[in-house]
Amino acid sequence: MTAVADKQQEPAARVGGVRVWLGRHPLAGYALRRFGLYLVELWGALTVAFFFFRLIPGDPIQTLIQTLAQNYVYNAAASAEVIAHYKKEFGLDGNIFHQYLVYLQKVVIEQDFGPSLVNYPTPAQEVIFRALPWTIGLLGLSAILAWVFGLLAGALAGWRRGRPGADLMTNLSIALSHVPFYFLALILTFVFAYQLGWLPARGAYDARMDPSWNLEFVGSVLKFGLLPAVSIVVIGIFGWLLSTRMLMVPVLGEDYLTYAQAKGLRPRKVLTKYALRNCYLPQVTAFGISLGFIFNGNVLVEQLFNYPGIGQTLVLAIRILDFNTVMGVTALAIFGVLTANLILDLVLPSLDPRVKYWR
Template identity: 70%
Template structure:
């Protein structure tokens, strides 16, 4: 008798494990970079929609009636003492997107925001659209806080790398202890000290406003010099505290790298210490700092509101405080939407750029 092989049963696993040869999945498997970008961008859109939705419902559920605030403002400014009629109130509610139930308000708001970029009228500058009020304040915030954040990051990265590289030295210990003591001091507290010293005691720098009111705004040397003079104190308060924070984080990343074998090998080859620091040690430290800096750019005006208030600086922080005081929901939502968009966009760009900066970061498969 001859033994026969047992019959085999086709389970279809070969078809499941085999990669597709055509269609979207096949194209994405052949282009991992594009597949990674598409997946990440889709996740970005979902996160953006969810964050904007939460912000809308959060502010619309706040107590208070912005229409009554507007009516009171009109009465004060235009000596309008008559009781506003129901028709006028209804027209204002429709104009500000406050008529109907909460769901209908949300749908109308998202439709205007997505299709037209319209936030509705601003209560603090009625009938000017809220997006125009925000766009007038946005360059001041970017010019002051954005540049200050970049300077603080560059200085903190450089000084932190030196402090970690020369750990144990007197200068490194002094810098580290100062950073620990001052990195968590609020911006506005440092701003108050700077104002007292340089504005009131010495009289070298102005204490309030963004430029000299006697100079016409424009691209003239006088106006640019006035901008730098008036922005020095608020910018310096942000740069000082921000720099100390970046020094600590960079030093923390630098110290564990110093014992790596590739640094010992580079030193044995006779490379100069400065070259080893900048080309080898610092290269493995700045990648996490790039990620942290990109995220922090989305918060350039969060936490610095009091600095703008203290110096009467016409930025987004001042606009936000004024809008909250008058229950201007459209302007509040607009500023919040910009913050949400900035943070999520910064994270998206970092996720797309980090695999190009560091080959150890792999794309999704």
């Protein structure tokens, strides 16, 4: 009886030991809980995306068959084994729950999204990773520049509220912050590409060049990416300016700012060390979430400039019902957004002492 009681007490002791250890290490406990929630969210989002795209009407195999028949590499009178082979290769055989289990096995265990209809039989992940650097280079750098300049401009607009320059900046942002990226891109293209002829209107680099890491090719990439980048940065600055100013103005009436000014601190130090520090934390969170959406690409801007990014690849994949490529882009976007949130949840307590790991 004593041995049986000891065996029953061992699991309870282990559970108690884990709780004690987590109580002594709140950072580790917080990270483990947050990572577990991250995995559940990732699984749930991928599951919803899978069933959503599988319920869309249409047959990608018939689309592939028609494409092969047009290129005279497939005989429409061939046996049904060919169609069965393609269905198995694309993960479309069996019922939808069998397809879901096969999809999870390939994505989670094998890291394989299957072949892509966009460039059959190239794997979907290869098509995506071929376009991803262009989107990250264009939208990633543009988002960072827009956030930095918008944060600084919004802080100055709030700090110097009531002055002509600050009011002009605020009113201009209110008027232009909701202008779509592609509308400004059209204006810039008309002026600088077609009227003045200073910058190219379409493409990612000079078609006469071979992609390589040399100054000439890098200069061509920067030249071709200038117009789409400027259209994204300018509109983004206006949006970040307004949100930062909205956060800055209520902070200016706090007692600790009055105390800092009464101590004789320079206005620049009061702005950067006291006022701005309490304003940029929500902006850091918003910026991290916006970085996750970069993986979707800015579809309209990339279409307008014929830029070979994720957005253009996604539009082509949806048009021909390429589920593997669409799911790959969607999974990458989900992973980016949730990972950005996870990193922010782990970093924010170190940026703001008011945020506690154990709460």
